[in-house]
Amino acid sequence: MPPSIKGSGRCLCGGIEYRVHGPLRDVVFCHCTRCRRTHGHFAAYTACARDDLELVEDRGLRWYEADDRRRGFCAECGASVFWEREGNSTVSISAGTLDEPTGLAPSRHIFTADSGDYYELPDEVEHQP
Numbered sequence: 001m002p003p004s005i006k007g008s009g010r011c012l013c014g015g016i017e018y019r020v021h022g023p024l025r026d027v028v029f030c031h032c033t034r035c036r037r038t039h040g041h042f043a044a045y046t047a048c049a050r051d052d053l054e055l056v057e058d059r060g061l062r063w064y065e066a067d068d069r070r071r072g073f074c075a076e077c078g079a080s081v082f083w084e085r086e087g088n089s090t091v092s093i094s095a096g097t098l099d100e101p102t103g104l105a106p107s108r109h110i111f112t113a114d115s116g117d118y119y120e121l122p123d124e125v126e127h128q129p
């Protein structure tokens, strides 16, 4: 990768492909019920400045809008790839869609009060109910 590119990734089928031209945040794990219903389990997100995100391929990209935020998913393979909130300067990117090595580390778990009753929260990182 050219040094100006700090990360890249894609959905399962390649209908969404992206590059990131700026720093990526360490990974936040979100246990809210919206993320769990969208991803099928709790979600793992990195994030970057919206201006640093380049869509290399977006033929599959659709947006689902609800509750002042929107989620970008692939209409061809169903992958949940982005989410962003109106007025935020950042866009969140599902960490599992990144190409490796990502160079990222776990940051914290959020909305832990909404976590599912079918798994234990890991205790090595910060929790934020």
Ligand SMILES: [Zn+2]
Residues within 6 Å of the ligand: 011, 012, 013, 014, 015, 016, 060, 074, 075, 076, 077, 078, 079
């Ligand atoms: Zn896809």
Ligand SMILES: [Zn+2]
Residues within 6 Å of the ligand: 030, 031, 032, 033, 034, 035, 036, 043, 111
């Ligand atoms: Zn969430």
